[in-house]
Amino acid sequence: MAMDAKTVTEIANAGIAFVATVRIPGGGETVVVPSNSVVEYVADPQGFAARHFGVSKEQYLLWVEMDGMPQCGATTKNGPRCKNGVSGGSQRSIEEWLRLDGGYCAVHGGDGANTR
Ligand SMILES: [Zn+2]
Incomplete structure (x- = not known):
């Protein structure tokens, strides 16, 4: 099911925030997902996490894999x-x-x- 950006905006406008747990070595880190990034996050959680940490997706995945x-x-x-x-x-x-x-x-x- 494709994410509907309009629905996400309506949810955000109702005051609901989006929080996700991304993988990091040793566990997970809670990150706030801005409403305008929810569609992007759902499509590519690892890509979002990589951008969150300011690195390439390859670097992020290797960092997690290498613990x-x-x-x-x-x-x-x-x-x-x-x-x-x-x-x-x-x-x-x-x-x-x-x-x-x-x-x-x-x-x-x-x-x-x-x-x-
Ligand atoms: Zn060595």
């Missing part, structure tokens, strides 16, 4: 990218995740290396 764990940017001896997380744990904010993704795990010289 907010930045991935080591080193390549292993055999070629593929190292699957270890950057030191410091998962469930980072998306800003932190974007900044740290491609850094190094403890094995490849990141924080925590040589401290054990």
Whole structure:
């Protein structure tokens, strides 16, 4: 069933607000959906969430899939990218995740290396 923007506007004008829970690492985050974005949200919740966080949809989906764990940017001896997380744990904010993704795990010289 296609969303009817006119109906949404009538609902909003009656004082009803729209709130959604978008997926984030470790759970969900409650976001207010402006009435003029309800149709857009229903059509593409993940796209809306990505715009909410100010990132691309690919970045948003990967952030959730990786549970907010930045991935080591080193390549292993055999070629593929190292699957270890950057030191410091998962469930980072998306800003932190974007900044740290491609850094190094403890094995490849990141924080925590040589401290054990
Ligand atoms: Zn590594």
